[in-house]
Amino acid sequence: MSANKVYLLDGGTLVIDGYHAFWNRGPGGELRFPCYAILIDHPDGLYIFDTGYDHAHVERVLPFEKPLQTEAQTIPGQLATVGLRPSDINYVINSHYHFDHCGGNIHLTEACTLCHAKELEACASPHPFEMLGYSDVRFSPDISAKRGAPAEPALDIYTPKFETLTNDQEIAKGMWLFETPGHTAGHYSLMVELPDRRPMLFSADACYSKQNMDLMCISSFHLDPVASLQSMERLKELAEKYDAELFYSHDPASYPDYLLAPAFYS
Template sequence: MRTSEQQGVLLYAFTCGHITLPMSFFLDGEPGKARVPACVFLIDHPKGLVLFDTGFSDRFVGMEKGLGKIVDMPDGANISDRLKAIDVDPGQIDYIINSHLHIDHAGGNHMLPNATIIVQTPEWDFGLSGEDSAYDKVDFDLGQPVKRIDGEHDLFGDGTIVIFSTAGHTPGHQSVRVRTATGEAVLAADCCNMRRSLDEMHLPDHCYNVDQYRGSLETLSRLRRAGAQVFYGHDPEFWSQVPQAQELDLNTLPPA
């Protein structure tokens, strides 16, 4: 972790479970199934520790029925254990930026008791509505402080961690631009499941709002053309090339 000599923003990646779903869930019309990671990021800023998403809950460990048939959550893969493995106390996490509140993105929130959750207002309201079974309030409605935002939000006011709306997958999906010493990262989550999603403007077979989803992909495309490194939300091939649990150097990652 950070030493007294290190300045700026440090970025780390973790896998916190996998899920197996039809490939069309990620790319409309594609056959077969895909086993994809639940991707989590730690952003170490001089003013605080921030997580972007928290993966699956540890309640899935050992589960063989229901969602346990498609969710693979090994013991020790939860975000709390991932943080402890790099000497980070989960109780010291200041903020959780949930891209959205689906079970593979907010499942570890309960392990971070002192964190403030940052979520777009439409996402919070929709998650509480009970209209979509991909949300489970046991993951996110925990009494933690919740900061509801609408649109773009510069977390520390210095341009290094900027949250922006990427609606379409859900009503209030959001992504994050992170400026590090080695470049700008865009943590896309489910507004861009695969590299092919962006290369081909290829949408999934389900969207809360198709027009918004396409617009979010267009936003990511502009950022990628400007030189940002996009982290695709569920791309197993791309993710296999992302170093885990160590400071990321964007210059060493696969071409965006």
């Protein structure tokens, strides 16, 4: 049996410059964009794909991204809207480990974490230009210690289990992780099949927005721009092959049309 329901959990907004959202193209100026997590209710368990950002972390480390996030837009707040507690979640999947995709992991203390093996390596030893992207590594006390992050009380109770993957994987019936590197070393996009609609293909940061896709313009936060472009091509091909609907990670124009929890896709 494939997944029963997919919920999009709103996580608030951040700001970047237009030249970062559309690399070497712009236009420049503040661009406010949404962040969200994806909750999948599957017969094998409850999965969350990406967990948004932690407001306190962004205020402390990247205040220039001007985070706007209410209590209701945190992972515990969003799960409450669908009658769940963080401890109910069985699996966390991280597309990659930039701070705006893993900030809520620390709440999901009972979950097993799935990610690409290369991504876990990359965030433990980032390149100098990736330091801010990989600034919130509290999801792993081991990596926090290796990176020399100050000890945080919350981590004493948090000992996550990791399962690392490589290649494309069907992690549960009708739930596919597709390798889409370039933005980061071990980036995964996710496709979820549902009984009564087209499959949902979540690009994550392999493509921020429909406009990025239409222009074939990558964002400036990347490890490898050529691989990023190839991953965007791959997403287009996957969408065509599976007749899947693309959902973008940070798309201010498309986001108002997305159904947000407690509403769901099924």
